[in-house]
Amino acid sequence: MTIPYRPIAFGLFALAFAALLFERAQAGGSHFFPPVSDPVVREECGSCHLAYAPSMLPARSWQRMAGDLKNHFGDDASVDTATTARITDYLVANAADTGGRRHGGKLLRGVPAADAPLRITELPRWVKEHREVPARDWKEARSKANCLACHRGAERGDYDD
């Protein structure tokens, strides 16, 4: 059997090129934040609210949050030690200043390196992007943390509307 190397190579090249374009298109705007892909993180961090994209906070924030899940914004979000470790590893690896840098970069503007903010909704950049949102919309969403109320595509990582 002869293997058609050239068509395969060409196909692979075209695929890689398309992937590159796609990635650039997504990284170009500040509106794509890859959604959580780990099923355990989605389950444990996505039941009470949207499973927030790891690229929206720096690694040190996720570490700080994971260190006290028992007192999580007034809720008990704690899980066993092994699960906590798995969740922390995933969030830290895909954070705004690690693996998720391409996507989260701008959101970290104005956050001092010594700070480990726990709220996306208190990042200076987030506040700025939402300055013009009318009070009526906030009231309807009930909570700023309810991204889905205004960003229908948030589960897919899409904040373009």
Add this chain to the structure above:
Amino acid sequence: MNSSQATLLTLAIALSLAARPASAAARDELLADYAVTAKKNNPAFAGFSAARGGVFHRKSFAGGKPDTPACTSCHADDPRAAGRTPAGKAIDAVAVSVSPTRYVDPAKVEKWFRRNCQDVLGRECSAQEKGDWLSYMLSR
């Protein structure tokens, strides 16, 4: 169909058949555990009541968080409908007729009783309350 496909299909059928009684058994076991504890706490305990569970589901308590006084602050009044958390996340129906995969993982059930009872009542739920509530959900 080749033989490996046939094997897979047989396996899938066997699994789906095996899964049903297993989930029912897991729920029975959980209820039996709650019954043992309920009996220990109260010798007059005479079994769980779905009707009592329905009342509990809708009752407003004062001991928990002000914005979540009842189970129905997040779960729908009609357990066959979807609910919603304060942060806007939808919750699948809690009635077993609509969500047949619920209550088969005791660790998950206990985790949420722990969190939600704290939110609503400001304390843990008793075994009797848990058993009544579960019986109600199994009956709906």
